[in-house]
Amino acid sequence: MATQKTRPIRAVLGFRAATDADVQARASAVLAGMTGNVNFPTPPIDMNTLKAAIDTFAAAITAAMDGSKKAIAARHKDREAVIKILRQLGMYVEAIAYEDMAIFITSGFEPVSSTRTPAQPLTQPVVRKVEDGANSGSLLIRITSIAKARSYDLQYEAANATPPNWTTETVTAVQKGVLIDGLTPGTVYAFRVRAFGPAGYTDWSNPFTMMCR
Numbered sequence: 001m002a003t004q005k006t007r008p009i010r011a012v013l014g015f016r017a018a019t020d021a022d023v024q025a026r027a028s029a030v031l032a033g034m035t036g037n038v039n040f041p042t043p044p045i046d047m048n049t050l051k052a053a054i055d056t057f058a059a060a061i062t063a064a065m066d067g068s069k070k071a072i073a074a075r076h077k078d079r080e081a082v083i084k085i086l087r088q089l090g091m092y093v094e095a096i097a098y099e100d101m102a103i104f105i106t107s108g109f110e111p112v113s114s115t116r117t118p119a120q121p122l123t124q125p126v127v128r129k130v131e132d133g134a135n136s137g138s139l140l141i142r143i144t145s146i147a148k149a150r151s152y153d154l155q156y157e158a159a160n161a162t163p164p165n166w167t168t169e170t171v172t173a174v175q176k177g178v179l180i181d182g183l184t185p186g187t188v189y190a191f192r193v194r195a196f197g198p199a200g201y202t203d204w205s206n207p208f209t210m211m212c213r
Contacts, residue, residue, distance in 0.1 A: 008098050011090035011109040015083045020061050020075070026110070027054045027082050030089060033108025040096055040107060044088050053082045119198035122146050127154075127191045127208035131177075138181045139212055141191055143174040146202075149195040154178050159188040159209050183212040 015023050031054060034040050035047045060075040090109055097104035104111060129142040141154060152174055155166040171178055183189060190207040 007114060009094060009101060009104045010112040011094055011104075011107075012112055013087050013090045015086070020057075020079060023079060023082060023086075024054065024058060024061070026108075027057075027086055029108035030086060031108070033106055034089065034093075037106055039103045040093060044092050045085050050082075050085055050089070053078070053085055057082050121199045122149055122195050122197040122202050124202050124205060125149070125152060125174075125193050125195045126205045127193055130191060130208060130210035132213055133179055133181070135181070136185050137183045137212060138179060139183060139189070139210060141178045141180060141193075143178060143193050145174050146195045146197070148197050150198075151196045152178075152193055153196070153201075154180075154191065154193050155204070156180060156189050156191045158184075159190045159207075185212055187212055 015026075018026075027050065031047060031050050034043060057075070057078040060071070060078040064071040064075040089107075093104060093107040093109055097107070101111065123144075123146050125144045125146050127141060128144055131140045131142065132138075133140050141156075143152060143154065146152075151170055151172050154169045154171065156169075157164060157166045169178060169180065188209055188211045190209050192204045192207045194204050195202045
């Protein structure tokens, strides 16, 4: 039986999108976890230096609440100083812990998840409105825009056609509506839509009917 390979543990060190509060909280957790921790006896940054950087950053956050440009710039500078220290400590923790999660978690750092999240089904799009186009024989189809949708299939046919005879238009954006030309004035049409995303197609929406003028 093959032995499953393990991978080195990686720390979450991407703080660009993190809030100031998140950066401060993570730094405080690392300070608490690594202070006096026998698993990490020779950190590249002294814990007193980390504490001083956290305190300075906390004061800068408070000072920047008045909205002054100078205080905000100082907060940004102090935030970057804390992040730089965390990255240095994080790489040290990665090297020491390597594949030992029990040791890693004592550091206060968050491990990067090794579990790949499966693609989630898209929300069902719908035809929310149909409007007369600028010219006779045209209709503008308003469709709900779905996050992470790669494309949309819009189908239409004369309502209650026997047998069904759907015509399909594939589009990549629906924010401005989808204009359908060449329709027969006085005919009632049915419209339905589905979206395509990482997990495949959604179901077709319920038909929306409208007479073309």
